[in-house]
Amino acid sequence: MEPVMRFRPTAVFAAIAAALSSIFLAPPARATTDAELQAIVVQRLHGDRTGACFAAAVIDGETTSRAYVCADGGDPSRRVDATTAFEIGSVSKPMMAALLAGLIRxxxxxxxxxxxxxxxDSTKVPTFEGKPILLRHIVTHTSGLPAIPADVNYDPQNPYAKLTEADLLDALSRMTLTRAPGEKQEYSNFAAMLLSYGIARRAGVDFETLLRDRVFAPLGMDGTYIAQRPKGIKIAVGHTPDGKPTSPWDFPTDFAGVGGVRATLDDMVRYVRGQFGGAPAPLDTDFARTHLPIETPSKAPMAMQWMRATLNGREFLAHEGGTGGFSSFVAFDPKKKFGVVILSDTALHGMGGLGSLGLHLLDPRVPLGKPALPEVDTGPAPTLSADDAKAYVGEYALMPDFALTVRAEGATLTAQATGQGAFPLTPKAQDTFAFADAGIVIRFRRDAAGKVVSLSLEQGGHTMQGERK
Structure with missing residues (x-):
């Protein structure tokens, strides 16, 4: 599977909610040395079959511990080291928010x-009963715009590379809002691209130059970029969960606030430390503004592109990201000057992402989590006829704007999620199918009349339910 870049806030908040169910009187010690952090990451990856490599850091005041670990136990330097830049996906969005905060200042x-x-001026922008989309709605994901623009021809291997200004604005002109902006939180890369484009347009400077001059350079993030790779910086090769290399994701520069930044681990440490109040002026003021809660009718716990999450009585600002071959996690407590960064050269968001490790590093009372592979029956696989296969064909809604489509070619079934590549389904038991390369198990459910009405998709210890449309 090649997941479309889409951080799902509900996944992180659900993990945090689960963590809150276990409160201890005294927190265990955090990872304060490289060796301690290395041991935790090794434990997390023990038994993992993705082959993923992690670059992780824990920032505690002036102290930083770092670890580079690969799931196969091999030398990580063959794939990632301090000079390796990772695609950080949607973790780019809070960087964009800092630019907006600067314009507000x-x-x-x-x-x-x-x-x-x-x-x-000629752009047709939808409203709802006269209520317009405001910038506060975009930075809190309550604009009412969909996850991605409709009717745009995407290449699943590099979905945003050929997107043009005309594509973006034409798609916007065809939109109809179904509710008032601010009413409900629904993650939208579409809205984020519009904001990125708008910021560059308002500033009169391309988006990469803006980020470099206003954020990267003041913090000494010399290995971070969008398209203009600095000398001496290597590009990490991304991977699918089954270990296959992926193509890089490219973005038109002025749309790159949605997820086009590439960064090294050390630069992300500098970025997080800058959130603690020590960034050069006026960036310190801009960062502080992005941390402030933003009120909308949705009551979503948001700051400017940061998710506000309470974990065992402490509030953290957090964001996760992912592209077709990468995963990222950033969270921090600016008051305590404590934060966590995790970067991976593998797309793990379909398998639970980096949240379990990230939350454990934030607070060791949160269970570390461990790789989970679905179990399926090991007996003889059932034989599927063409008529049998037809019973499963259909579209199953897993969440708003994200569905799994099941197709049949003779007796062979394939499944394809929104914006992703198709993958084959192998019968394992009655109404149970698997895609072993990605650790996916799909179980179909029937009603009393024997008609297939829904499915569950299990991957990485997580389950998504989908009703048949």
Whole structure:
């Protein structure tokens, strides 16, 4: 599977909610040395069959521990080291928010600006009963816009590379809002791309130059970039969960605030430490503004592109990211000057992401979690006829704007998630199928009349339910 870059806030908040169910009187010690962090990451990856490599850091005041570990136990330096840049996906969004905060500080922007004022005059921007989309709705994912633009021809291997300004604005002009902006949180890369484009347009400078001049350079993030790779920096090769190399994801520069940044572990440490109040002025003020809660009717616990999450009585700001071959996790407590960064050269968001490890590093009372592979019957596989296969064909809604489509070619079934590549389904038992390369098990359910009505998709210890449309 090649997941479309989409951080799902519900997944992280669900993990945090689970963590809150176990409160201890005294927290265990955190990883404070490289060796201690290495041991934790090795434990997390023990038995993992993805082959993923992790670059992890724990920042505690002026102390930082780092670890580079691969699931196969081999020397990680053959794939990742301190000079390796990872695609950080949606962790780019809070960086974009810092640019917006800077424009607000300069009096050139407001969270209550309508999106329409940041786009060309001829752009048709949807409203709901006269209520416009405001910038506060975009940075809290309550704009009402879908996850990705509709009717755009994506290449699953590199979905955003050929997207143009005309594509983006034309797709926006065809949108109809079904509810008032601010009413409900629904993650939208579409809205984030519009904001990224609008920021570059308002500033009169391309987005990469803006980030480099206003964020990267002041923090000394010399190995971080969008398209212009610095000398001496290597590009990590991304992988699918079954270990296959993937193509890099490229973004039109002015849309890259949605997820186009590439960064080394050390640079992400600098970025997180900058959130603690020590960034050079005026970036320190801009970062602080991005941490402030933003109120919307949805009541979503959001700051400017940061998810606000309470874990065992402490509030953290967090974001996860992923592209077709990479995963990332950043979370921190600016008051305690404590944070965690995890980067991986493998797309793990379909297998639970990096959240379990990240939360454990934030607070050792949270269970570390361990790799989980679905179990299926080991007896003789059932024989599937063409008529049998037809019974499963259909579209199964796993979440808003994300569905699994099952198709049949003769007696062979394939499944394909929204924006991803198709994969074969091998029968394992009655109404049970697997895609072993990615550790996926799909179990179909029938009603009293014997008709297939829903499915469950199990992967990496997580289960998603989908009703047949």
């Amino acid at each position: 300069e009096g050139k922007a407001s969270l209550d600006d309508p999106l329409s004022s940041w786009l060309p």
